[in-house]
Amino acid sequence: MKTHPIFLRILIFVLVCSCSFTSKEIQFHNSHEPNRANVPFSDVVETENLLFLTGQIGKDHKAGALVSGGIKSETKQVIENIRDVLEHHNSSLDRVVKCTVILKNIEDFKDFNSVYTTYFTNKPARTTFAASGLAGGASIEIDVIASK
Known part of the structure; x- marks a missing residue:
């Protein structure tokens, strides 16, 4: 019995597709900070080898308040918060591929x-814009996408 060439091509295509398009499950991670355990969003969403972090503000989570000192102090705290989350998920600032920055005042x-x-020396892709009324009275919020 002779097998038709188109049948073989279809069979090979189906086999290749079923093997190469398997994807890992999407994981929704709660915060590692105990006082953020009941927030209505995930701290990190993980898929394949990417981590999508929720936006961070310049809040000192141990003290429970925004840091004082203005935009420079808040920016430092935001990035330290991002660093903590990334390290908790076995990544680091040098694995960040995209940042979205929201400033309360573009003059900052x-x-x-x-x-x-000083923190993002690899120069990840970035979008920066200003918007009034950030959460918690913050002057800045940053979210990132990082490679695991």
């Missing part, structure tokens, strides 16, 4: 950037 850009550039 220069001061924010002077702190930001």
Whole structure:
């Protein structure tokens, strides 16, 4: 019995597709900070080898309040918070591939950037814009996407 070439091609295509398109489950992670255990969002969503972090503000989680000192202090605390989350998930700042930065006041850009550039030396892709009324009275919020 002779097998038709188109049948073989279809069979090979189906086998290849079923093997190469398997994906890992999406994981929704709660915060590692005990006082953020009941927030209505995930601290990190993990898929394949990427970590999508929720936005961080300049809140000192141990003290339960925004740090004082203005945009530079808040920016430093935001990035330290991001670092903590990444390390908790076996990643680091040098694995960040994309940052989204929201400033309360675009006039703070220069001061924010002077702190930001000391942490993100790999120069990940970035979007920066200003919006009024950030959560918790913050002057800055940053979310990142990082490689695991």
